[in-house]
Amino acid sequence: MTRDLKQWSGAQQSAGKKLADNWAGFAAKKAGEPDKQRLEAMEASAKVTEVQEKHEAEIMAKENVVGVACSNKMKGTTLKDTPALTVYVTKKEKSANIAKGSEIPAEIDGVTTDVVEVGELNALAFNTRVRPALPGYSIGHYNITAGTFGALVRDVRRCCCESEHCHCRHGHGHGRQDCKGDILILSNNHVLADVNKARPGDKILQPGPFDGGLYPADTVATFERTEEIVFGASGYNLVDAALARPTDARNVTASIIGAAAPTGVGQALPLMNVLKVGRTTEVTQGVVLATNATVAVNFGAEGIAIFRHQIITTGMSAGGDSGSLLMDFDLNGVGLLFAGSAVITIHNHLLDVQNTLGVELVTTR
Numbered sequence: 001m002t003r004d005l006k007q008w009s010g011a012q013q014s015a016g017k018k019l020a021d022n023w024a025g026f027a028a029k030k031a032g033e034p035d036k037q038r039l040e041a042m043e044a045s046a047k048v049t050e051v052q053e054k055h056e057a058e059i060m061a062k063e064n065v066v067g068v069a070c071s072n073k074m075k076g077t078t079l080k081d082t083p084a085l086t087v088y089v090t091k092k093e094k095s096a097n098i099a100k101g102s103e104i105p106a107e108i109d110g111v112t113t114d115v116v117e118v119g120e121l122n123a124l125a126f127n128t129r130v131r132p133a134l135p136g137y138s139i140g141h142y143n144i145t146a147g148t149f150g151a152l153v154r155d156v157r158r159c160c161c162e163s164e165h166c167h168c169r170h171g172h173g174h175g176r177q178d179c180k181g182d183i184l185i186l187s188n189n190h191v192l193a194d195v196n197k198a199r200p201g202d203k204i205l206q207p208g209p210f211d212g213g214l215y216p217a218d219t220v221a222t223f224e225r226t227e228e229i230v231f232g233a234s235g236y237n238l239v240d241a242a243l244a245r246p247t248d249a250r251n252v253t254a255s256i257i258g259a260a261a262p263t264g265v266g267q268a269l270p271l272m273n274v275l276k277v278g279r280t281t282e283v284t285q286g287v288v289l290a291t292n293a294t295v296a297v298n299f300g301a302e303g304i305a306i307f308r309h310q311i312i313t314t315g316m317s318a319g320g321d322s323g324s325l326l327m328d329f330d331l332n333g334v335g336l337l338f339a340g341s342a343v344i345t346i347h348n349h350l351l352d353v354q355n356t357l358g359v360e361l362v363t364t365r
Helices: 010-030 035-060 350-357
Strands: 065-075 078-089 111-117 138-141 151-155 182-187 203-205 219-226 242-246 273-278 282-298 304-314 325-328 332-340 344-349 359-361
Touching: 035 065, 035 078, 035 111, 035 282, 065 111, 065 304, 078 282, 182 219, 182 359, 273 332, 282 332, 282 344, 304 332, 332 350, 344 350, 350 359
Parallel strands: 078 111
Antiparallel strands: 065 078, 065 282, 138 203, 151 182, 151 359, 182 242, 203 219, 219 242, 273 282, 273 325, 282 304, 304 344, 325 332, 332 344
16 A cells, blocks of 8 residues: 655744754753753653653543653743653644643643644655665655665574574584674665565565656565554554565665765764654754653554654654664664654654664664
8 A cells, every 4th residue: 555755834844944943052052061960951851751651641642642752841932941741732722722621731740841733743755776775765665655774784583594503604603692693674664564564575665666666676675574563542662663685685785875884873862963864855964852752653544553762853854754764973873763743753762673673783883
C-alpha cells in the first residue's frame, strides 16, 4: 500500500522556523553555562519527570493531545529557564472551545505546565538512484512510497557462519561473541517493513518507488527483520525500526551522503545541537527539546501508535525523511527519525534501536 508523502503548508513551515530559531538562540546562550548550573537544571527537571510518569496516561487521553514531555517553559516566544510539563496539542484553542475534561491545568502536583501547538504527528525521502547506496538517500519497501536509508549497522544476533561453533575467518577457538556479524541497512519499520506487513526476503528498492525505483531492477536489499509496531490501547512502542540485507556488499557504503561515516554512538541531551541527512529536506539542523517524551503518532490506515521515551527536536523534517540518522555535531549517532510535524520532529533513541534489533552502528571508531 503506497501513501502520499506528507508536506507542510507555508504557515506550518513558518511556525516551525519560528520555534526553531527561538530554541537555537536559547541553546547557544546556555552552551557556555557552568557544569554546576547544568546539574541544577537536571535536578529541577526530575520533579517534572516524576509528575509526567504519574499523570501521563490521563493527559494523553485528553482530546487534541499528541504528546507530553519535560521541556522548558515558553512565555509567548521567549524561552524560560523553568522546566515545565509540556503538553503538545494539534491546535491551541480558547478555553471556551475546549471540551469539558480536556483542559490542561496551569499546574499539576505543583509542576508548571505548558501547552505547545505542533499539529498532527505523522509517520514521515536525496531521491535519485545511487550506487553504492548512501545513507541519507531515498529507499523503501517495494510497496511503500519512499523513506530514508538511515545508516549501516552490524548484526550482533547472527554469526557470519551457520555452524554451531564459530570457527570461521576469526580463527580456531573464537566463539560467536567474537564474530563481527553481518552488515545491514537500518531505517524505519514503516519504510522497510510496510508497517508490519513485510516478509523476510521482500525486495527493498533504491530509490524508493515514489522516486522512480523500479521493481525488481532497483533492488538494493531484501527485508530482514523488524520490531513490530503496536497500535491502539494494547501497549506502547520504543522504536519504529527495521533492517534490510544488502544484495551485495558493493551496493552500500556507511558514509553519509558519501562524505563521512558516523564517528560513534552518543546520547541526545536537552539543548543539544543536532543534524540529520534525509531524502526530502537533505541536511538540516535542530535543537533537542526533550528526551523522554510520550507521543501519539498517526500511521494512516493502520491507526494511532503510542511511543514512549522519545527524542523531540525542533522541526527538521518532511515526508520521506523517515529513517534518517540523528547525529550530534561530532557525527555521533544519537537517534532515528520517524515522525513529526512542521513544528517538531520525533526520533527514537539510537541506543533503544540497537538494543531492540540487536545491532551496532557501523562507525569510524
